[in-house]
């Protein structure tokens with residue numbers, strides 16, 4: 001009986017500990033959302049965070065994990081002045097619409113630059129963009145997006161195909177292709193589903 005009490009106590013204690021570390025507005029969420037045939041949501045109420053990328057704030061507007069999307073995934077991304085995505089590539093298509101601010105797109109100009117048997121993305125081409133611009137990145141092209149405006153945030157609407165996407169991350173532009181790190185799959189929103197499962201367990 002004493003053992004049972006201790007078990008219940010520690011289960012409650014650790015559950016409380018987990019919840020205290022979760023974003024407060026998601027601790028009682030019911031993700032994944034059954035988005036159904038249609039659903040209107042207010043983006044101000046959607047959770048956003050950097051997902052470990054400094055200077056970036058990310059909202060999954062429609063995602064593979066959260067909403068069960070199979071064909072596209074839609075993000076709202078904000079980059080603080082100087083903030084950037086990692087140098088990366090993925091097998092999916094990607095489209096950007098610049099809602100606010102300006103920045104620079106770096107795109108690998110030569111995917112077969114080689115030196116000493118190692119193949120590199122090559123020196124990137126530099127393309128500047130500003131509000132109302134759009135650009136896309138073809139599959140497997142190494143790229144990076146940077147907010148070069150020192151005074152204002154960069155707001156991007158991003159659409160990718162074939163979620164959940166698998167991303168190869170490069171430390172920088174000198175990283176050979178075979179040393180890029182696979183984040184497989186790089187699912188932005190997966191941890192909130194874990195939060196939801198914990199929430200359901202607690203409610204029972």
Ligand code: ZN
Pocket residue numbers: 088089090094137143
């Ligand atoms: Zn990308």
